[in-house]
Amino acid sequence: MSLPDAFHEIAKRVSNRGRWGADDEIGTLNLVTDEVVREAAACVRTGRRVPLALPLRQGGVQTGMIPGRVDPLHVMVQINQEIFGPGTVACSDDAVTMSLQAGTHWDALTHASHSGRIYNGRPAGTITAHGGAEFSGIDKARHIVSRGVLLDVARARGVDRLDGGHAVTPEDLEAAEDFGRTRVRAGDIVLVRTGHVRVLLAGDKHAYAYPSPGLSIRTPEWFHARDVAAVANDTLTFEIFPPEIDDLWLPVHALHLVEMGMLQGQNWNLEELSTACGQAGRYAFLLSAMPEPFTGGTGTPVAPVAVL
Amino acid sequence: MSLPDAFHEIAKRVSNRGRWGADDEIGTLNLVTDEVVREAAACVRTGRRVPLALPLRQGGVQTGMIPGRVDPLHVMVQINQEIFGPGTVACSDDAVTMSLQAGTHWDALTHASHSGRIYNGRPAGTITAHGGAEFSGIDKARHIVSRGVLLDVARARGVDRLDGGHAVTPEDLEAAEDFGRTRVRAGDIVLVRTGHVRVLLAGDKHAYAYPSPGLSIRTPEWFHARDVAAVANDTLTFEIFPPEIDDLWLPVHALHLVEMGMLQGQNWNLEELSTACGQAGRYAFLLSAMPEPFTGGTGTPVAPVAVL
């Protein structure tokens, strides 16, 4: 079995292989220029900050559906411990075991491979148990601050949330641009709101996992045309799941991460942001979404914040 | 044994107990108003972004000196796994076990207690193995974006790094203000550069741990007078270690976290920022340093970024 022609044709059209040189490891993050960041800062009008991360805890997002992916196990290793003797200042310390993709996260470019290759044509075999991703690990994405744009597809369609079977199309994205009166530009980080995270917030993590609305296989070309730096949304699977084409699983992952070299984010809580943008009547803002610099990581928890 | 009078006198002078109400859990983060954030955004002139986190990996900061505190063990749980069958898109996933205070981190207000109390007079016993910190956990500090000011004490003194025995005093801080021609204001996050992290970067983690330059017991009053929102530096112990007063261990921790309710950050790499501020001739910037929202966490890894 191999990937169908339909996939390879899109892949050819969106490929950024070699675009930033043979040594490049960060792909579309190259599009975030200093100028883009200056414009992002200029979006700050009220100073309102909106955090976009879900809580990190047991009973979080994971259901066991994805092998090896576990919710954070947060543990105390010291509780009010008077290390230096009775009556001294006491300390509490903690530790965690978690999948880097457990909650609100970025996929590193190396989270997906196909046909034996990762981004920029490097061999997939450069990811090993000994050190993780030698190239394009999340530690290479050193700073992720840019202009963020919320494409509130659910609101633009007049619903609280999209149905599980809804594939978000380029037409949906453009309707959301119109709704927000904001045009996506080169270097932007686009947040696509489906509203599906409401299912999780209401307590049903299984229905959140599957079936899920998400990006259509037709959207990577749109993001490519707009020269977007990264895309995140409020679902577990990111793309529509189950997929639009039989037996073609995770095509958007492969197009974004492997072909375009574009980071994607999942499980972002865009509910408060939707309200804030609606109230402000503005859908562009400063977005800081710094990866934790795990050496060789193929993903990272992230605590994004939008500043309006 | 109990804490000496000298400590309790300072404690009285800097206490913010009740200042933001009996229910308050975030202390001096209350000082970061929307207006402060707008002014922070206005500091962005070039768009240059400087990340401040050390790599997260085995062989990181920890030496085993602090019981239970371990470097990240980053592991791959899937490597190019064709979950949906041979020839399909492949995924790589990873996980980590780490102390929340392992690398570049924030101490939550609950990281320290004394005399049986945490911030705002609550009982220290509200921190338990079952759920961690019920009050003032790191999850309560939902957004940390403000104006950052680098007080480059090492440069102001004309040295690459301060000696292990150097206690950073209010006079040092003011000399650094003068050096940077920037006055610290209410709501600022102050980054105090000792240069000591160079010892770590040069490969000697034991000398980095001990002895360490750091903040003097006299500085909390200065931060209190300036109404600072948070303070971070480039050492493991944050305050001078071993301490200035015999048998008075971690007094600055207790004053900042318990009395003032002020977050403090450790192991921040301020080297590139020192260069950038020197080049720009500006020592104030937009700082985003979002905590990962661990429910009940007494600390968090953080990947701070300064935008100049």
Added chain:
Amino acid sequence: MSLPDAFHEIAKRVSNRGRWGADDEIGTLNLVTDEVVREAAACVRTGRRVPLALPLRQGGVQTGMIPGRVDPLHVMVQINQEIFGPGTVACSDDAVTMSLQAGTHWDALTHASHSGRIYNGRPAGTITAHGGAEFSGIDKARHIVSRGVLLDVARARGVDRLDGGHAVTPEDLEAAEDFGRTRVRAGDIVLVRTGHVRVLLAGDKHAYAYPSPGLSIRTPEWFHARDVAAVANDTLTFEIFPPEIDDLWLPVHALHLVEMGMLQGQNWNLEELSTACGQAGRYAFLLSAMPEPFTGGTGTPVAPVAVL
């Protein structure tokens, strides 16, 4: 709320507090004398070995019902890594994160406390985040080898497995003794087979967890009268769950661990042993069930083996 008189009356009758001195930390393991072990070895006739542990893996026993208790996350940290250069001997290494009570395990005496006390009248507060159990940790139970006796309650009653609501009584235990023509003696480790683990092996971990057959509150007195060294069975909850008396939760845990100082084991797979004993016509054997010596542990995974 406090524990009912019914509990305290039994507690008084079965208490071993002080029986082996005020310093004792191992309770009924004191009953396993060298002579008992010699007799255990004499039980070996065929040399057949029957392992009693369930596999340790994701998708094991845990359902999330018990806060903080997680299945093993087994990860590879090296895969065929040629540490010493290309073409050299390669190594694979692995690591695990798991609850000590995740699979087949022993509860240490410190797994339960009541009324502020653990075994031998020590304060429950001697268990801390810093070091775990100071007294009666699983590391103190240095060797667990004795005569094992299978009380096959299910078979004795002519069923494959007991129903979820079945409380195993002293009468059940004696009927199983008769069925196996073996009398339980001082120092024995008794394995009580309910057959309930079949529900788990058939794939329904939720039904396995709850409701569960298990030991009746009436059995501790029977085990006490027989001077049993330890008891294990093939359920998650060990005792009947939900309990026999309204609002009296885990009374058998409290009686065994706190009052008698008797280890108990859960999630033991007794299916093959049931067959083996049936075939051999013998229900006594050499049992080795060594705890992993976690310093201060309140439980331990165990890989027991019966030798017939």
Added chain:
Amino acid sequence: MSLPDAFHEIAKRVSNRGRWGADDEIGTLNLVTDEVVREAAACVRTGRRVPLALPLRQGGVQTGMIPGRVDPLHVMVQINQEIFGPGTVACSDDAVTMSLQAGTHWDALTHASHSGRIYNGRPAGTITAHGGAEFSGIDKARHIVSRGVLLDVARARGVDRLDGGHAVTPEDLEAAEDFGRTRVRAGDIVLVRTGHVRVLLAGDKHAYAYPSPGLSIRTPEWFHARDVAAVANDTLTFEIFPPEIDDLWLPVHALHLVEMGMLQGQNWNLEELSTACGQAGRYAFLLSAMPEPFTGGTGTPVAPVAVL
């Protein structure tokens, strides 16, 4: 670079490939017949039990020398938690993160590979991040109970411990047989005492790690000739380290695990056993050393016990 001819010649002589069929996954454990186990049980004369595991805790054996190998981080996830309400029976639960080879352990046959092969000629590529070892994982070694024989090489040579540079030879092993007046037989588990663990017990884990006495490259042929089931000793590296032949690293690992299919154990504390055997004047005993059944594990912690 490839392995030298000297290695391949020995490999040919000791290979058990195909000896127990093409499907075999357990190698020399096949030699532990029921009869061997009966004879092992017959070795029990006094009933004295000697545990052989080192404590599992932070500050254990590991130094950071081996990438990814970490000491146990034992944490409490519940401490005297009254899950069912105030005044009810309270529970304490714990968890651990550890390398399976952290302390006293067995290497699974899949711990080593060479020339792209594991035991019985299978491809090394059958070990993956997704599931670990598909073949010859530690879960396949379901029961390890046999006759144990202590070859007390240190005592036989009249020293407390062998020097770091001492390669234990077949002549040493035979001298130890003579010293103990016990002949090693088919199916035995041989424990080779160097006394080197004393260095660790005295607090110097670095000197314990390196340089280390251990088995000579000449011993695999001796074990092969005697049809030994498994071998363990009281060192970190098992074989002499640094190695006897320049640039031929870990040859004994490769010969035992890959060629012979023979389990080997490390970091076993044989000090008390040495005393016990000396006192009893007997060097053969019943040995139970059950692996924890980690699915796909390439190693396992083990808590061995000798019964004399």
